[in-house]
Amino acid sequence: MQKLTNKAVGSLRVHDVSLSLLKANDYIAEMIRAEMKEKNILLLNLVSSPGSGKTSLLEETIKRLKDQLNIAVLEGDLETERDAIRIRQHGVQALQIVTHGTCHLEAQMIQQAMPSLNFEGIDILFIENVGNLVCPASYDLGEDIRVTLVSCTEGDDKPKKYPSMFLTTDIMVVTKTDLLPYVPFSVDAVIKDAHEVNSKIKTFVLSALKGDGMNEWCDWLLKKVKEKNEKESIVIT
Amino acid sequence: MHEVSICQNIIEALETELAEDQFQNVREVHIKIGVLSCIDPKILSHAFACIIEGSPFKKSSLHTKLIEVLAACEHCGQNFKVEDYRFVCPECDNPSSTIIEGNELTIYKIILEEKSYAEVNQ
Numbered sequence: 147m148q149k150l151t152n153k154a155v156g157s158l159r160v161h162d163v164s165l166s167l168l169k170a171n172d173y174i175a176e177m178i179r180a181e182m183k184e185k186n187i188l189l190l191n192l193v194s195s196p197g198s199g200k201t202s203l204l205e206e207t208i209k210r211l212k213d214q215l216n217i218a219v220l221e222g223d224l225e226t227e228r229d230a231i232r233i234r235q236h237g238v239q240a241l242q243i244v245t246h247g248t249c250h251l252e253a254q255m256i257q258q259a260m261p262s263l264n265f266e267g268i269d270i271l272f273i274e275n276v277g278n279l280v281c282p283a284s285y286d287l288g289e290d291i292r293v294t295l296v297s298c299t300e301g302d303d304k305p306k307k308y309p310s311m312f313l314t315t316d317i318m319v320v321t322k323t324d325l326l327p328y329v330p331f332s333v334d335a336v337i338k339d340a341h342e343v344n345s346k347i348k349t350f351v352l353s354a355l356k357g358d359g360m361n362e363w364c365d366w367l368l369k370k371v372k373e374k375n376e377k378e379s380i381v382i383t
Numbered sequence: 384m385h386e387v388s389i390c391q392n393i394i395e396a397l398e399t400e401l402a403e404d405q406f407q408n409v410r411e412v413h414i415k416i417g418v419l420s421c422i423d424p425k426i427l428s429h430a431f432a433c434i435i436e437g438s439p440f441k442k443s444s445l446h447t448k449l450i451e452v453l454a455a456c457e458h459c460g461q462n463f464k465v466e467d468y469r470f471v472c473p474e475c476d477n478p479s480s481t482i483i484e485g486n487e488l489t490i491y492k493i494i495l496e497e498k499s500y501a502e503v504n505q
Binding site for chain 2: 157158159160161162163164165166167168169170248249250280281283284306309310313341342343344345346
């Protein structure tokens with residue numbers, strides 16, 4: 147017996163929906179944020195172009211702060227474990243996330259890596275994202291603070307050329323300032339452009355190699371760790 | 384840059400939203416793409432066409448709507464269109480990065496073909 151349908155062949159039905167395509171990522175990011183809050187760990191997401199000095203900044207920061215803070219690092223790269231090895235040489239926990247071609251880290255990758263870290267006594271967890279000034283902007287990793295690095299050799303036009311990254315960042319760190327005498331880079335111009343994209347951005351200007359500006363950066367990190375420990379909300383100032 | 388992985392998210396969103404026997408009836412998927420999402424609509428559509436081959440969604444097509452950036456001025460309360468990523472209010476010249484629109488990456492409409500007489504009787 148054939149069933150009957152009164153629907154004409156080829157008639158269309160429209161579903162009005164609102165399905166966010168990054169919802170899964172944002173959901174996991176909030177889970178990470180909640181876990182870090184419970185553990186009192188300050189979470190920073192470091193992003194920049196490849197070669198801006200994220201690993202060097204981390205190495206110098208670890209050297210200066212490892213007696214005062216317990217630091218752990220998650221390293222993201224397309225291939226190799228080189229960055230995690232560099233960080234481990236400074237005596238801190240570091241784990242490498244190899245993305246095998248994915249151009250950014252996603253919250254799910256952080257969540258997968260977390261059980262492999264020993265969080266006992268950890269004050270601060272740095273995530274070094276894949277070197278890419280585009281895609282990581284769209285992926286919340288549950289961080290308290292997003293830090294974007296711009297090196298002097300890259301040029302001071304980066305904030306306007308990659309606005310979505312500067313729009314979602316809390317901190318801009320201008321790196322490699324020891325090279326300022328040799329390159330046409332204006333610190334004032336990069337700050338002005340960054341503020342036009344994101345008026346709330348806070349800037350550090352430093353050289354991890356020579357140490358200029360490192361004290362200010364480290365003092366600020368110590369202050370933020372303290373805020374996190376006291377369960378205050380983190381204020382980006 | 385990561386259009387293929389966004390396409391996988393589209394497929395996952397459809398699979399979650401619809402019943403399995405509706406998959407093959409999807410004809411159009413409409414998505415809003417905010418300028419700030421850094422997703423190129425043409426590349427996304429092309430990636431989608433490639434990814435659905437051989438899947439139950441093979442008869443569907445992706446339709447994209449680009450959403451310009453709209454910001455709100457905290458100072459004078461005006462909403463303004465952001466051009467060239469200059470988040471400065473044209474009315475009062477104060478900086479503002481409070482985004483109202485432009486971050487979207489959302490499916491807002493799915494069009495399905497109703498089951499035909501033949502399908503119902505399968």
